[in-house]
Amino acid sequence: IHEPPHSFDPRSLLSSLSVDVQLLLSQIADLSTFSDTPAPAITRILYSEKDVLARRYVKNLLGLAGLSVREDAVGNMFGRWDGYEPELAPVATGSHIDAIPYSGIYDGVVGVLGAIEAINTLKRSGYKPKRSLEVIVFTSEEPTRFGIGCVGSHLYDIPYNLTFECSRLMARNEAVMKALKTTFDKQNISFLEAARSAGYAKGVDDLSSVFLKEGCYSAFVELHIEQGPILDAEGISIGVVTAIAAPATLIVDFEGNGGHAGGVLMPHRNDAGLAAAELALDVEKYVLESGSIDTVGTVGILQLHPGAINSIPSKAHLTIGMVITWLEVAEDTRDIDEKRRNEVIEKIHESAVAIARKRGVNLSFKILNQDPPAHSDKSVIEAVEVASKELNLTHKRMISRAYHDSLFMAGVSPMGMIFIPCYKGHSHKPEEYASSQDIENGVKVLFLTLAKLSST
Amino acid sequence: IHEPPHSFDPRSLLSSLSVDVQLLLSQIADLSTFSDTPAPAITRILYSEKDVLARRYVKNLLGLAGLSVREDAVGNMFGRWDGYEPELAPVATGSHIDAIPYSGIYDGVVGVLGAIEAINTLKRSGYKPKRSLEVIVFTSEEPTRFGIGCVGSHLYDIPYNLTFECSRLMARNEAVMKALKTTFDKQNISFLEAARSAGYAKGVDDLSSVFLKEGCYSAFVELHIEQGPILDAEGISIGVVTAIAAPATLIVDFEGNGGHAGGVLMPHRNDAGLAAAELALDVEKYVLESGSIDTVGTVGILQLHPGAINSIPSKAHLTIGMVITWLEVAEDTRDIDEKRRNEVIEKIHESAVAIARKRGVNLSFKILNQDPPAHSDKSVIEAVEVASKELNLTHKRMISRAYHDSLFMAGVSPMGMIFIPCYKGHSHKPEEYASSQDIENGVKVLFLTLAKLSST
Ligand SMILES: [Mn+2]
Ligand SMILES: [Mn+2]
Ligand SMILES: [Mn+2]
Ligand SMILES: [Mn+2]
Known part of the structure; x- marks a missing residue:
């Protein structure tokens, strides 16, 4: 030949x-x-x-x-x-x-x-x-x-909005x-x-x-x-x-009034840092509740402003990385797992809204990316x-x-x-x-x- | 005259x-x-x-x-x-x-x-x-x-240890x-x-x-x-x-293994950031439970290491400022309120120990100062x-x-x-x-x- x-x-x-x-x-x-x-x-x-x-x-x-x-x-x-x-x-x-x-x-x-x-x-x-x-x-x-x-x-x-449409691989465009x-x-x-x-x-x-x-x-x-x-x-x-795996990244900011850590009594506070702490724990909770060992969620960044010993945090900035993976590579489970991830994201969003309301802080919630696998x-x-x-x-x-x-x-x-x-x-x-x-x-x-x- | x-x-x-x-x-x-x-x-x-x-x-x-x-x-x-x-x-x-x-x-x-x-x-x-x-x-x-x-x-x-002796105004010495x-x-x-x-x-x-x-x-x-x-x-x-008021400052560090936020499954994590989030919320809880409107506690600093979107926090550093004040200036209530503050600090310490054990992270807990009023x-x-x-x-x-x-x-x-x-x-x-x-x-x-x- x-x-x-x-x-x-x-x-x-x-x-x-x-x-x-x-x-x-x-x-x-x-x-x-x-x-x-x-x-x-x-x-x-x-x-x-x-x-x-x-x-x-x-x-x-x-x-x-x-x-x-x-x-x-x-x-x-x-x-x-x-x-x-x-x-x-x-x-x-x-x-x-x-x-x-x-x-x-x-x-x-x-x-x-x-x-x-x-x-x-x-x-x-x-x-x-x-x-x-x-x-x-x-x-x-x-x-x-x-x-x-x-x-x-x-x-x-860069995002996007609060609707949870899946972004899919975006056209490389304007x-x-x-x-x-x-x-x-x-x-x-x-x-x-x-x-x-x-x-x-x-x-x-x-x-x-x-x-x-x-x-x-x-x-x-x-x-x-x-x-x-x-x-x-x-x-x-x-x-x-x-x-x-299909990653998603959320950017969450809480903002309250801050103030002097000695001067402002607890009932008058709207501590952005505590709002962030609550949300971080909720991320863990919803990920664990998702029922999939392959779902992970991480608050890798949590920054407080002004970040001083004797100041109530007036701003808190979190990034949450969500990843969902899947055990089977069959086409039909891919969509199921992506849906599961997006459900976790929806719960995190609802939790952030509820925390902001309860604590009297302002909320900015953005989905930086939400890519498919x-x-x-x-x-x-x-x-x-x-x-x-x-x-x-x-x-x-x-x-x-x-x-x-x-x-x-x-x-x-x-x-x-x-x-x-x-x-x-x-x-x-x-x-x-x-x-x-x-x-x-x-x-x-x-x-x-x-x-x-x-x-x- | x-x-x-x-x-x-x-x-x-x-x-x-x-x-x-x-x-x-x-x-x-x-x-x-x-x-x-x-x-x-x-x-x-x-x-x-x-x-x-x-x-x-x-x-x-x-x-x-x-x-x-x-x-x-x-x-x-x-x-x-x-x-x-x-x-x-x-x-x-x-x-x-x-x-x-x-x-x-x-x-x-x-x-x-x-x-x-x-x-x-x-x-x-x-x-x-x-x-x-x-x-x-x-x-x-x-x-x-x-x-x-x-x-x-x-x-x-600078501290001190885990015993909760009140430092009192310290001699200005070596x-x-x-x-x-x-x-x-x-x-x-x-x-x-x-x-x-x-x-x-x-x-x-x-x-x-x-x-x-x-x-x-x-x-x-x-x-x-x-x-x-x-x-x-x-x-x-x-x-x-x-x-x-009588301020106290606590310095708390948690340390875990960190790792890749996509690669490490939830059961294998010991996330120092989540330990910190739990403790921050416990500070608020114990202060509110103290029964005194004049007791305040603030996590003003919370820093995560390495602080990256896709890294599990391996270290979290918190400072907790605790202030207890008192409505009566009579000598006898002063001691009561200082005792109340120190009880809250003791609870926060116990909570930090419990969180560290539960989450498998190392704990460093220091009292930077614990001054009397x-x-x-x-x-x-x-x-x-x-x-x-x-x-x-x-x-x-x-x-x-x-x-x-x-x-x-x-x-x-x-x-x-x-x-x-x-x-x-x-x-x-x-x-x-x-x-x-x-x-x-x-x-x-x-x-x-x-x-x-x-x-x-
Ligand atoms: Mn000042
Ligand atoms: Mn001053
Ligand atoms: Mn990498
Ligand atoms: Mn790489």
């Missing part, structure tokens, strides 16, 4: 598979030095000085890998290796390098530096891709600075530009100003150049630590992600499973409870994810740890998966 | 009483410009640039009033007008100029600039004091920066120096470093020079806005303070009442629910306070307001009170 000159052959690739895991570990260690907090507590905030330095470091590695590098107006980086049929839609892989305050060194980073090492390994093996391969480094996967996560992969609209122009960080710096200070969006007011078009990639696959305890507990090497594509799932089998690695299908850029890439491309174990599921804290063996396994699976997906 | 040449004569003083209230208001307005937040929201933090500028402004006024100015190692300022019997213990008056974040322009300031104007008025009237008169500007009445209030008037020891050396602000700057950056404590490691000795003043009187609604609501011009001295109360009568001003005896430097001055001197109304009791927020008429009344009462106290 006739085959193209460089077709996919896992056996020959396997024989030449030589991941330089020591180099990769040293790069992970290098990248961890770009942090606003001392190691092992990583803090790398979008467009900060340390983020810019980290981007420069990664950009250099993309160049050293022989990739042609492009940066877009928000700082997404793309490193392309042209295939021998460059007119075909490329296969992409990648993740993020930003880090929430006091987090760990592996989240996102394994999927970026691991992707570059997978490409280097493919090149060393003599493999020639039919489809072009791209490494993507996404801007602001973490929502730390502007409250919006996965900016690079999915710029979604609304996005408007949202980014009206989004400010705590220092009142706009997203666009911040982007410009980091060297992006120069002379650009229209970010439509950033928007990826549906079909722009033939597949997207992201290597990532699990950020949960399952693979570590069960001693399994590879998680084959079949679906990504995403399913991995069968082609990517199977490529990851085949790769794991070829490598004799234990593997299992699982869902991702944390969201990732892949959730939004599902809107433009067939998508899948490769999980590796992380110690006790620790993530978003300094204890986050992935072993060199697990990282090497992940890069090997990515190597074979990219080869398979780019050869057809 | 034989009388000294310049003895106290209210009638002649009254005829020459000419408070320059317009000048005083313009000085209050001037001082309000030294703030880290735009007017009318005042923020003037201990030893900050704006605090140093405000100190310089006030020091200049003390000099212009012909007072001999001394600053001690923590920045307390003393402006002395020598009496004709300078060997007698002086009469002192004063307050503070620091301001908690987003507060108002009158708290403390009226008692400092009003005292200088009272001195100027006394000088203009031709009055010659027998005892020397001193204006004191106290350092850090507000606990904002280092968690310790009334630093200048009472440097008290323990104080140790406490100040081990106290750091949020930027990890020590109290002494901060003092040095503001130009104080130069080459000084031993702050014993700051400590006032018992009997160093024959009387201390502080003019202050009420910071409560009573005088304003009842249309009364002058509050004669008979006692100052202070009573005004009969001599000062009567001088203020006589002055109010001479001026035909409506007045009433009342207690101060907010604490003041006067609370601690009671440890070294007979003490009293003059309250003036403030609009609706607003304080510690930008809405704080005292009318020019009420400020003028307060300065007139202070004028006569100082004359009376310094003439005997």
Whole structure:
């Protein structure tokens, strides 16, 4: 039979598979030095000085890998290796390098530096891709600075209203530009100003150049630590992600009169902080009452104003992250679980209204995002499973409870994810740890998966 | 009868009483410009640039009033007008100029600039004091920066332990120096470093020079806005303070494992933020259950770590300010009410222990201070009442629910306070307001009170 000159052959690739895991570990260690907090507590905030330095470091590695590098107006980086049929839609892989305050060194980073090492390994093996391969480094996967996560992969609209319509994946349109122009960080710096200070969006007011078009990639696959305890507990090497959970973010503000903590008697108070405390506990209560072990809800931010020992809080600001996941990936349960999450959100809203009325405080309740879940594509799932089998690695299908850029890439491309174990599921804290063996396994699976997906 | 040449004569003083209230208001307005937040929201933090500028402004006024100015190692300022019997213990008056974040322009300031104007008025009237008169500007009445209030008037020891012994007014001793050396602000700057950056404590490691000795003043009187609604609501011009409430401050920290808000299921969490929310609501509950309208408790600070949308809080830091006041000033009820406050603190402690056990979080529970109440001295109360009568001003005896430097001055001197109304009791927020008429009344009462106290 006739085959193209460089077709996919896992056996020959396997024989030449030589991941330089020591180099990769040293790069992970290098990248961890770009942090606003001392190691092992990583803090790398979008467009900060340390983020810019980290981007420069990664950009250099993309160049050293022989990739042609492009940066877009928000700082997404793309490193392309042209295939021998460059007119075909490329296969992409990648993740993020930003880090929430006091987090760990592996989240996102394994999927970026691991992707570059997978490409280097493919090149060393003599493999020639039919489809072009791209490494993507996404801007602001973490929502730390502007409250919006996965900016690079999915710029979604700022809220919304009190009706609980599901937002669905939004068209990348005028609304996005408007949202980014009206989004400010705590220092009142706009997203666009911040982007410009980091060297992006120069002379650009229209970010439509950033928007990826549906079909722009033939597949997207992201290597990532699990950020949960399952693979570590069960001693399994590879998680084959079949679906990504559906996050929702609520922004709640209470406002009362404040006043002197000694001077104002209890009956005359309308303490915004206590309203917030009540709502935080109600979030936990309604999540637990939802009847689904996979429903989680978290008040990650709770800020009091003015925040003084002897002042009654006049303002309280909460963000509530709601995630619903599902045990079955069948299409019919997806809708059931999304409905369950939205019912919990509705209860939280009713509770916030009741607390505000009871305590005489004003309420602002916004749904920042309420995204639907995403399913991995069968082609990517199977490529990851085949790769794991070829490598004799234990593997299992699982869902991702944390969201990732892949959730939004599902809107433009067939998508899948490769999980590796992380110690006790620790993530978003300094204890986050992935072993060199697990990282090497992940890069090997990515190597074979990219080869398979780019050869057809 | 034989009388000294310049003895106290209210009638002649009254005829020459000419408070320059317009000048005083313009000085209050001037001082309000030294703030880290735009007017009318005042923020003037201990030893900050704006605090140093405000100190310089006030020091200049003390000099212009012909007072001999001394600053001690923590920045307390003393402006002395020598009496004709300078060997007698002086009469002192004063307050503070620091301001908690987003507060108002009158708290403390009226008692400092009003005292200088009272001195100027006394000088203009031709009055010659027998005892020397001193204006004191106290350092850090507000606990904002280092968690310790009334630093200048009472440097008290940092805690302590879980036994609920009442600390009582502590001896000003080695323990104080140790406490100040081990106290750091949020930027990890020590109290002494901060003092040095503001130009104080130069080459000084031993702050014993700051400590006032018992009997160093024959009387201390502080003019202050009420910071409560009573005088304003009842249309009364002058509050004669008979006692100052007994504050206590608790510092509570919970610590759990944190983790990724999407990845960790609810049963595996030990959310420090929810522990804090529960305790905040318990504080309110136990205060309300105490059976005393005058018992108040406030969670003014609640900080979550890392404070990110998608992170489970691993640490929560609360400060709880507890104040118990009492309606009767009889000696026998004082102890009853202090006991009641300490019972509430004991309940809060038990609750914190129970919450920590239930939620699997670690607990640190400290009593930063647990001061006893202070009573005004009969001599000062009567001088203020006589002055109010001479001026035909409506007045009433009342207690101060907010604490003041006067609370601690009671440890070294007979003490009293003059309250003036403030609009609706607003304080510690930008809405704080005292009318020019009420400020003028307060300065007139202070004028006569100082004359009376310094003439005997
Ligand atoms: Mn993350
Ligand atoms: Mn990530
Ligand atoms: Mn105050
Ligand atoms: Mn004050």
